């Protein structure tokens with residue numbers, strides 16, 4: 010009989026991992042290292058914007074002449090002195106995304122050229138920070154965003170398109186503020202930390218090309234009206250001379266914390282990848298098969314074992330159900346480990362929100378599928394209908410932790426004892 014309580018351990022690993030990538034300390038540490046001089050305008054965009062701005066305000070104090078936070082709804086934690094705080098739409102941009110961006114640009118355009126921009130960037134920035142090219146309507150942007158999110162394109166592909174429709178993405182914000190200098194602190198939610206993709210790289214030279222963009226349109230069969238089609242052919246800045254970027258947290262940091270917490274709880278550990286990006290349900294099945302290999306044959310590592318993965322899977326939505334990639338991964342894993350004892354699999358968005366739901370992900374074991382069936386439903390049908398929220402809810406396997414204030418992709422964990 011194992012001495013490990015797998016669910017309790019998994020929850021502890023998840024909690025400590027998320028704590029380790031909260032933006033506050035990361036911003037403070039980096040600012041202390043940089044020891045900046047001069048006056049700053051702070052622009053914070055993304056799901057972690059409020060906390061990043063708050064941390065910056067505590068370190069830079071009256072070096073900040075003014076600040077703007079643009080974050081997702083319900084992600085602001087109150088007033089910050091000298092800051093204007095805006096909340097806007099995510100994952101689909103809305104009127105407030107455009108209004109808040111306009112306000113920030115208006116304030117920046119009035120600044121003396123010696124004022125530097127401290128740019129605090131976190132995931133979600135693409136939807137929250139937006140100024141459209143002439144002739145594109147918000148409805149058109151919302152439609153293409155929804156199509157891109159549903160077609161299974163990865164974030165680099167999605168943002169390659171978004172950059173070409175925008176006056177602030179793909180290095181264009183840096184052009185807008187030129188000759189003012191930008192110091193960008195980045196909490197990465199993009200695999201391999203591609204700076205041109207994180208929040209669509211507003212101050213970073215675009216690494217994607219028009220040719221790639223046309224291939225993306227063809228690959229996912231995207232329908233684009235004018236003038237969007239025409240704008241896709243416009244090239245983006247390939248050189249930016251007025252911005253420095255610092256990555257202050259990422260999924261790699263998260264996985265390393267998860268590993269050290271698991272070790273401290275007595276598990277043999279392996280970080281399998283920090284660049285997981287396949288279809289969510291395939292990842293769930295694959296991880297379940299590794300868990301079984303460990304359970305039965307004690308390899309590739311011996312029990313008690315913690316398998317750690319970081320990244321961001323995708324879901325090609327075909328059904329009409331409700332869920333998110335982490336819930337879909339967890340449900341798919343649950344189907345594979347049905348009936349097994351001593352295996353727990355969890356998948357969680359470090360931002361605390363998974364898809365358009367109030368859950369951050371799911372945590373499943375060998376009993377999960379049984380509980381769904383006892384409630385009279387078929388887990389395989391629910392998975393086929395992308396209805397993972399309903400399935401996991403029935404089995405009491407949803408992870409609900411609320412917005413965490415950070416966003417460094419997803420943590421996926423299997424514990425086997």
Ligand SMILES: O=C(O)[C@H](O)CO
Nearest residue numbers: 132133134135207208
């Ligand atoms: O905002 C975005 O583009 C994504 O979260 C990636 O950073």
